Amino acid sequence: MASHLSTTLTVDLGTRSYPIYIGQDLLDDAALLTKHIVGREVLIVTNTTVAPLYLARVAAHLTDYRCETVILPDGEQYKSLDVLNQIFDRLLETKYSRQVTLIALGGGVIGDMTGFAAACYQRGVPFIQIPTTLLSQVDSSVGGKTAVNHPMGKNMIGAFYQPQCVIADTNTLNTLADRELSSGLAEVIKYGLINDLAFFEWLEENIEGLLKRDSELLAYAVARSCQDKADLVAEDEQERGVRALLNLGHTFGHAVETGMGYGNWLHGEGIAAGMVMAADLSQRMGWLTADDVARIIRLLKQAGLPVAPPAEMSADQFMQLMAVDKKVQDGNIRLVLMRGLGESVVSDDYDRAALAATLTSFQLS
Ligand code: NAD
Ligand code: GLY
Secondary structure (H helix, E strand, O other): OOOEEEEEEEEOOHHHOEEEEEEEOHHHOHHHHHOOOOOOEEEEEEEOOHHHHHHHHHHHHHOOOEEEEEEEOOOHHHOOHHHHHHHHHHHHHOOOOOOOEEEEEEOHHHHHHHHHHHHHHHHOOOEEEEEOOHHHHHHHOOOOEEEEEEOOEEEEEEEEOOOOOEEEEHHHHHHOOHHHHHHHHHHHHHHHHHHOHHHHHHHHHHHHHHHOOOHHHHHHHHHHHHHHHHHHHHHOOOOOOHHHHHHOOHHHHHHHHHHHOEOOEOHHHHHHHHHHHHHHHHHHOOOOOHHHHHHHHHHHHHOOOOOOOOOOOOHHHHHHHHOOOOOOEOOEOOEEEEEEOOEEEEEOOOOHHHHHHHHHHOOOO
16 A cells, blocks of 8 residues: 655665665555565564554565464563573564564654564574654664663673664554653754754644644654654764763663663653753753743643653762763763753763752752
């Protein structure tokens, strides 16, 4: 069946460049999918929530392939080495060769795990991202970060490994829970705060329509977010420099996710609180005005997101958890802070007393 393809973007990585297709009903476009399958063997990885919704539509295009499916349990708490093994078990039981293509059908948890499995199986096989949450369409499916969690730290076991393509069918967002839509909006707002003030202002004007799932507004937000991310990834694939900006709110946010137990705070919720904490520290450094911080908080609140971390997390607990962060260098916690609205920087020369004041200010008194 023909699809209403609206946008194709490119992640420009030389010979490993790949397209991001964004549009309605792309799941029904057989040719779009099959042209990126390298051999005749396919393993679809999905979960117990997404399978009943979308698996049949994808599998219908693969009747001429040797196609198997692995259906994982649903939840951030299953993004672990143990559960990852279920993918390897199936690949080996089925005697899949190095020509197998893995398809990730689901949100960021499925995308990150499938990508990591693809990076490892026989030292690397191709994979395709079919993201079905807003968060995965605007962020996790693009850029090749793949990982599982360790009990002591988020995404600590992983690899950089790029997909063959990303197919983002924006109609899949219609079945998403409101809380998950909001979680994705946190990452969308992040792009505005990193380096795209005009997008932040567009979001301030259009947040109500996005929450009502206006399809044109959602498609625009997905495409703009993917373009902003693709630009940073093309410049710095392995996060030696500017790509770290994509971690705005993440050092604080990952500490919340780990500290509260994986799955209790959604990723975007942790990032929203983390961006408010980064804004608070940036204001203490004299880089943001009170009005800037109020605008950030207002937009996040309108998007249905938390604007403070869990009050029961102590400053000490934050410091311990933040020390297990991939941006730490020589024991120094580097943070993404805001020099102005829409102008983020990676910094290790912030005032440590100001960080302590930020952490303490959000604690239960
Ligand atoms: P998720 O994968 O857990 O999906 C959220 C929930 O929505 C799940 O219950 C899922 O089953 C359900 N779901 C998925 N698609 C649906 C649909 N169309 N309709 C109804 N329900 C649907 O979470 P997420 O927010 O998509 O991703 C979060 C994960 O992504 C975290 O593990 C985070 O660390 C990771 N992440 C990775 C990167 C990266 O660059 N690789 C970037 C950001 C986040
Ligand atoms: N989500 C952060 C990154 O992809 O770099």
